[in-house]
Amino acid sequence: MQQIRSCFLLILFALFTAQAQQPKKLNSSEIYEAIQKLNVLGSVLYVAAHPDDENTRLISYMANEKKARTAYLSLTRGDGGQNLIGPEIRELLGIIRTQELLAARRIDGGEQRFTRANDFGYSKHPDETLEIWNKDKVLADVVWAIRTFKPDVIINRFDHRTSGRTHGHHTSSAMLSMEAFELANDASKYNEQLNYTSTWQPKRLFFNTSWWFYGSQENFEKADKSNMINFDVGVYYPMKGLSNNEVASLASSQHLCQGFGRLSQRGSQDEYVEFLKGDPLDGNNDIFAGIDTSWNRVEGGKAISDILLPIEQNFDFKDPSSHLPQLLRAYKMLQNIKNEHWKTIKSQEIKDIIQACAGLYLEASANSSSATPGSEIDLRLEVLNRSSATILLDAYTLTGLNNPVSKNISLESNTRFNFEEALTIPEDTEYTSPYWLKEKGTLGTYKVPDQELIGLPETPRALFAEFNLTINNIPIAFKKPIVYRYSEPDKGELYRPFEIVPPVTSSIKDKVFIFENDQQKDIEVTVRAGKDNVDGYVQMAYPDNWSVYPKQQKVSIANKGDIQTLVFTVIPPKNQSEGYISPMVVLDDGIYTDELIEIDYNHIPFQTVLLPSESKVVRLNISKRGNNIGYIEGAGDVVPESLRQIGYNVTMLQPEQITPENLKQFDAIVTGIRAYNVVDELKFKQKYLLGFVEQGGNLIVQYNTSRGLVTDDYAPYTLKLSRDRVTDETAEITILEPEHPLLNFPNTITQSDFKGWVQERGLYFPDEWSEEYTPLLSSNDKGESSKKGSLVVAKYGKGNYIYTGLSFFREFPAGVSGAYRLFTNLLSAGKENINTDQKITD
Ligand SMILES: [Zn+2]
Numbered sequence: 001m002q003q004i005r006s007c008f009l010l011i012l013f014a015l016f017t018a019q020a021q022q023p024k025k026l027n028s029s030e031i032y033e034a035i036q037k038l039n040v041l042g043s044v045l046y047v048a049a050h051p052d053d054e055n056t057r058l059i060s061y062m063a064n065e066k067k068a069r070t071a072y073l074s075l076t077r078g079d080g081g082q083n084l085i086g087p088e089i090r091e092l093l094g095i096i097r098t099q100e101l102l103a104a105r106r107i108d109g110g111e112q113r114f115t116r117a118n119d120f121g122y123s124k125h126p127d128e129t130l131e132i133w134n135k136d137k138v139l140a141d142v143v144w145a146i147r148t149f150k151p152d153v154i155i156n157r158f159d160h161r162t163s164g165r166t167h168g169h170h171t172s173s174a175m176l177s178m179e180a181f182e183l184a185n186d187a188s189k190y191n192e193q194l195n196y197t198s199t200w201q202p203k204r205l206f207f208n209t210s211w212w213f214y215g216s217q218e219n220f221e222k223a224d225k226s227n228m229i230n231f232d233v234g235v236y237y238p239m240k241g242l243s244n245n246e247v248a249s250l251a252s253s254q255h256l257c258q259g260f261g262r263l264s265q266r267g268s269q270d271e272y273v274e275f276l277k278g279d280p281l282d283g284n285n286d287i288f289a290g291i292d293t294s295w296n297r298v299e300g301g302k303a304i305s306d307i308l309l310p311i312e313q314n315f316d317f318k319d320p321s322s323h324l325p326q327l328l329r330a331y332k333m334l335q336n337i338k339n340e341h342w343k344t345i346k347s348q349e350i351k352d353i354i355q356a357c358a359g360l361y362l363e364a365s366a367n368s369s370s371a372t373p374g375s376e377i378d379l380r381l382e383v384l385n386r387s388s389a390t391i392l393l394d395a396y397t398l399t400g401l402n403n404p405v406s407k408n409i410s411l412e413s414n415t416r417f418n419f420e421e422a423l424t425i426p427e428d429t430e431y432t433s434p435y436w437l438k439e440k441g442t443l444g445t446y447k448v449p450d451q452e453l454i455g456l457p458e459t460p461r462a463l464f465a466e467f468n469l470t471i472n473n474i475p476i477a478f479k480k481p482i483v484y485r486y487s488e489p490d491k492g493e494l495y496r497p498f499e500i501v502p503p504v505t506s507s508i509k510d511k512v513f514i515f516e517n518d519q520q521k522d523i524e525v526t527v528r529a530g531k532d533n534v535d536g537y538v539q540m541a542y543p544d545n546w547s548v549y550p551k552q553q554k555v556s557i558a559n560k561g562d563i564q565t566l567v568f569t570v571i572p573p574k575n576q577s578e579g580y581i582s583p584m585v586v587l588d589d590g591i592y593t594d595e596l597i598e599i600d601y602n603h604i605p606f607q608t609v610l611l612p613s614e615s616k617v618v619r620l621n622i623s624k625r626g627n628n629i630g631y632i633e634g635a636g637d638v639v640p641e642s643l644r645q646i647g648y649n650v651t652m653l654q655p656e657q658i659t660p661e662n663l664k665q666f667d668a669i670v671t672g673i674r675a676y677n678v679v680d681e682l683k684f685k686q687k688y689l690l691g692f693v694e695q696g697g698n699l700i701v702q703y704n705t706s707r708g709l710v711t712d713d714y715a716p717y718t719l720k721l722s723r724d725r726v727t728d729e730t731a732e733i734t735i736l737e738p739e740h741p742l743l744n745f746p747n748t749i750t751q752s753d754f755k756g757w758v759q760e761r762g763l764y765f766p767d768e769w770s771e772e773y774t775p776l777l778s779s780n781d782k783g784e785s786s787k788k789g790s791l792v793v794a795k796y797g798k799g800n801y802i803y804t805g806l807s808f809f810r811e812f813p814a815g816v817s818g819a820y821r822l823f824t825n826l827l828s829a830g831k832e833n834i835n836t837d838q839k840i841t842d
Contacts, residue, residue: 022495023363023483026356028317029239034356035312036067038349039305041342042293043069045149045202046110047142047177048157049169050119051078051097052255055157055208056108056248058271061233063109065244068152068293069345071111073145073455074101075138075173076119077436080759084259088599091437092609093257094119098434098457099604100254108251112457113149115141116436116445121759122727123168124781130172132444139183140193142176145455146184147197150341152291154181155206155273159213174207181205181277196452203291204278208271227275229285234269245269256603300337304330320357321387327354328474354471355478359386362478364398364465368560369484370499370608372531373429379482381419381465385411392470393417399463399482400426411469425463425500431594432499433610435459462500496606501530504555505596506538506583508615512815514645515572515619523615525566525583528596529557536587540568543579546617547571555585576621578817582614616815622646623746624824625831626667626698632658634672634679634702642812643670646820648827655681660688668698668827673809676704676714683711690716694797698829703764703805716796719803722767724787726779729757734778734786742776742793742802742825745832749825753818762805765789772796777806793829800829 026034044062048054054072062070079094088096098114105112117138123129130138146154158166160174183189185201209228211220236243242250249264275281281289295301295308307330311323331350337343355362361384371377379398385391391411395404400423409417435453436446448454461481468477484496506527513521527538539552553566570581585592595613600606624646630653631640640650653662653669658681663669669689676682693699693716701714706721733754735743743749761779766789769775775788791804804826811819 022493026352028320031320031353031356032312032315032317033064033239034349034353035308035315037069038346038353039295039308039312040067040069040293041295041297041301041346042066042288042291043149043151043153044071044287045113045146045151045154046070046072046157046208047075047154047173048072049075049167049173050081051076051101052252052258052260053157053170053173054101054104054252055271056104056251057233057245057269058155058208059105059110060108060247060251061231061235061244061271064237064240064247065233065235066288068288069111069149070109071113071145071149071151072101072105073113073115073142073149075115075117075142075176076169077114078119078258080119080121081258083257085257085601088257091434091611092597092599095434095599095607095609096257096601096604097255099607100257102457103254103604104251107254108247111149113145113455114457115145116441116448116454117141117169118441118444118446119169120443122725122763124727125164125783126168126172126175127163128728128782129168130175133172134442134445135176137445138172139176139179140190141454142180143184143190144193144197144451146180146202147193147200148455150200151202152293153204153206153287154202155208155287156276157208159207159209160276178205178276193451202278204281204287205276206273206287207276209274210272225272228272229275229281229287230270230272231285232268233271234267243267254603256601298337298339298342300333301342304333304337307333321359321389324354324357324387324389325472327357328472328476331476332474351476351478354476357387358389358391358471360384360391360469360478361386362465362467362480363485364480364482365485366482366498369486369496370432370501370530371425372501372503373425373431374427375531376422376424379421379423379465381421383411383417383419383467384414386414388413389471394468394470394475396468397466398423399465400424400429404468423463429462429500431502431610432459432462432497432608437609437611461497463498499608501596501608502592502594502610503531503589504529504534504536504557504585504587504592505594505610506585506592506613507595507597508581508583508613510615512616512618512642512645512813513570514642514815514820515570515617516622516646518572518574518619520569520571522567522569523581525568526563527555527557527566527583527585528563529560530596532560533558534587536585538566538583538585540581540583542570542581543577543617545573545577546579546581546619548581552586570617572617572619576619576817578616578618578815580614581617582612618815618817618820620646620817620820621747622821622824623828624648625746625828628666629827630663630666630669632669632671632675632679632682634675634704635677637673637702637809638813639670639672639702639809642820643823643827646824655679655685658685658688660691663688663692663697664695666692666697667831668700668829670700670827671702673702674704676701676709676711678710680710682714686711686713690796690801693799693801696798696830698800698802698827700802700804700823700826702808703762705764715794715803716801717772717794718768718770719766719773719792720768721764722789724765724767724789725763725805726761726765726781726787726790727763728781729760731761731779731781733761735776736778736788737774737776740774740776740793741832742791742829743822745825746828747821747825749818749822753821755818756816757807757811757819758814758816759810760807762790762807765805766792766803798830802826802829 077094078097156174158170158174214220295305367378397404439447441447463482534557597609772794
C-alpha cells in the first residue's frame with residue numbers, strides 16, 4: 001500500500017504542474033501520441049547536477065521518438081546561480097529554477113526529480129562537493145530516485161572520470177550515479193527506503209558524451225568510438241509540426257533566469273552515448289537493445305496490449321471517443337495486474353486518455369486564490385461529457401468532507417452540470433510552501449523528514465475534488481486539485497494554484513540594515529491578512545543590547561488580502577554588533593512569524609513561499625573619508641545601495657557621463673561587477689578614468705572575467721586576470737602587508753573582518769602583475785597554492801588604482817561587517833589629509 005501511495009504522489013505531480021496555469025486539453029494528435037506512449041513500458045533516467053545542465057535534445061528524443069518514460073534527475077535546484085530576470089537569489093531562485101525545469105518538461109515530455117542536495121555555489125573538486133553535500137545523504141537520494149522511478153537505462157550528462165577538471169557538482173552527479181547503479185538493487189543498503197518502494201536494477205548506464213568533452217570537433221572525430229552508439233536526434237514529428245531539436249530548444253529556453261532564451265534549431269544532428277556498464281550492447285545501436293519495453297514485460301500485459309495496439313493502429317482522429325469501450329476494457333484489466341509500479345503509471349495514463357477521448361471537463365474552482373485552515377470557501381464544480389458515451393456521475397468527494405456527495409446523474413452529451421459547495425478547509429491542512437524549505441537545512445542539504453517527499457519537484461497539493469463516474473458500466477474516478485480560475489479584462493482566462501495561507505503574515509522590505517553610527521532608524525513592518533477581521537498586535541524580537549520601540553502596536557485589518565504598515569524605531573548599541581530583528585504578530589489563536597513571498601513570472605506558475613520574517617541588523621564600527629562616489633554599473637549588483645546604507649552619496653554614472661569634467665566631483669569611482677565585460681564604451685572611457693586617478697582620485701575595479709574583456713587596457717600597468725578563485729568562504733586569509741595604509745586607514749583591518757563571509761572569498765583574481773602593484777592579501781582553497789591577487793593596489797599619479805576580486809557584491813547584501821570596513825578603506829585611500837574627520841564611532 002505504501003508503495004502505491006508513493007507512486008501516486010509522483011504521478012500527481014505530473015498532473016498538477018500541467019494544471020497550474022491551465023489544465024491541458026488534448027487534441028486528437030496529442031491523444032494519439034499518448035496512446036503510442038501508453039504502449040511503451042521502457043524508461044530512461046537522465047542525471048546531472050543543476051537546472052539547465054540537461055540535454056533537452058536527448059530527453060525530448062527519448063520521450064517523443066522512443067516514447068519512453070523519461071525523467072531528468074537534477075541533484076540540485078540551482079540556488080547558487082544568478083538571476084537575470086528578477087531580485088530572487090538563493091532558495092527563492094531555487095524555486096524559480098525548479099519551476100523552469102517543470103516548464104521545460106511540459107514541453108519536452110519528460111518528468112522531473114531532485115535530491116536534497118543544495119547548490120551551494122561553485123566547487124572545484126568532487127571531494128569538496130561530496131563533503132559539503134554529505135555524500136551518504138545524496139547517494140541515498142539517487143538510490144531512492146532509481147528505486148522509485150525504476151529506469152531501464154540511466155544516462156549521465158557528465159563524465160565521472162574528470163575530478164578536478166570541471167565543476168565539482170557535475171563530476172559528483174556522474175560519480176553518484178555510477179555508485180547508485182548497483183546499490184539500488186542491494187536490499188541491505190538504505191533499507192529504510194524499502195518500507196516505501198522496492199529494489200531495482202537498471203540494465204545499462206551511459207555517459208552522454210560529445211565533442212565538447214574532447215576539447216574540439218577534431219579530437220572527437222579521432223576518438224575511439226567502439227564503446228559509443230549514436231543516433232540522429234534531429235527527427236521531424238509531423239504530429240507536432242516540429243522537429244525534435246526544435247522541441248528541445250523550446251524546452252531549454254524556459255531557463256530564462258539563466259539567460260537561456262535562444263533560437264530554435266532544425267535538421268539532422270548526431271547524439272553520442274558512451275556505454276559505461278550493465279548488459280553489453282553486442283553491436284546493437286539501441287540503448288534499449290534486449291530490453292522488453294512492451295506490455296509483455298508485465299504479467300497479464302499481453303491481453304491488455306491485444307486491446308491497446310489495435311487502437312494505435314486504427315486510431316480514429318475524427319472521433320477518438322469511438323475507442324472508449326476498448327480503452328475502458330483495458331483500464332479494467334489493468335486494475336487486476338500484480339505489478340503495482342506499472343499499474344499506477346499506466347492507470348493514470350489511460351485515465352487521462354479516456355478523459356480526453358470523452359471530452360470530459362472536470363473542474364473544481366474556488367472563489368478565491370487562497371484560504372486559511374478552518375475557513376470556509378465557496379467551490380464551483382463543473383462536469384461535462386462531450387461524447388456520445390453513456391456516462392454517469394455517481395458522486396463527488398471533496399477533501400475534508402467525510403462522505404461523498406451522491407448525485408446519480410446521467411451526463412447527457414454536451415449538457416453542462418454545475419454544482420456549488422461550501423467547503424470548510426480542515427484545521428490540520430498544512431500551509432502551501434515548498435516542502436524542502438520548511439525546516440532549516442545545512443549548507444549542503446535540505447532537511448526533509450518525510451521520505452516520500454524526497455525528490456518530488458513540488459509539495460503535493462492539499463485539496464482535491466474526486467469525481468466518481470461510471471463509463472460503460474465501469475466505475476472510474478478522476479481526482480483533480482482545487483484551482484482558482486478567474487479572468488482579467490486585459491489577459492483573458494487565468495488559472496492559479498489554490499493555496500493555504502496563515503491568517504496573518506508580516507514582512508520587512510529590506511533584509512539588511514546597516515547602522516554606520518548610533519543613530520536610530522525607522523523601519524516599516526507590513527502586516528498582511530490571510531483572512532477577514534484580523535485583530536491583534538505586533539511586537540518585535542531583537543538582539544540583546546539593541547532596542548526597539550514601541551514595544552507593541554495594535555493591528556486591525558478588516559479584509560483578507562489587505563495590508564497595514566507599522567513603523568518601529570530601532571536603536572543600535574554603541575559598539576559593533578549584529579543580529580536579527582523579526583516581527584511577531586500575536587492573534588487570539590497564536591503567534592505568527594512568517595513572511596509570505598510571492599513569485600510571479602509569465603513562464604512559470606504563480607508561487608507562494610513562507611519563510612521566517614526577519615532582517616539582519618548590523619552596527620558597524622566604521623570610519624570613512626570622502627563622500628561622493630561615482631558608480632559604473634556592470635552586470636548588476638547591489639553595491640551602490642549598500643554604500644548608501646553606510647552614508648555615502650552614490651551617483652550612478654552612464655558611460656556618456658564619464659567625462660574629465662564630470663569625474664572631478666567624485667572622491668572615488670567604483671566599477672560594478674564585470675563592467676569591463678559588458679560595458680562596451682569603457683574601451684573609450686578608460687583614459688578619462690585613469691586621468692581621474694592621476695589627479696588624485698581612487699578607482700576601484702571589482703571582478704571581471706578573464707575572457708571577453710572589452711579592452712585590454714583596464715589597468716594603468718600590466719595586470720593579467722586569471723581564473724584563480726577561492727570558493728571556500730571560510731578559507732584563511734593571510735595579511736601580506738599589515739602596515740599598508742589600505743589595511744589601516746581609517747579602519748584597522750584584522751582577521752575578525754574576514755569572519756562570517758558568505759558563498760566564496762572571491763573570483764577571477766589577477767595572477768600576474770608588474771612591480772607597481774602591491775598585493776595585500778593571500779588565500780587559497782584546500783590543497784591549492786596560495787593566491788595573492790584578491791586585492792592589489794598601485795599608485796598612479798596622485799591617486800590609487802585598486803583591483804579586487806573579493807566578492808564584496810555577495811558580502812554586502814549579507815550584511816558582513818568586515819567587508820564594509822575593508823571597502824570603506826579602499827574608498828578612503830590617500831585621503832588622510834582630509835580635515836573633516838568623519839569618524840563617527842565612539
Ligand atoms: Zn551545471
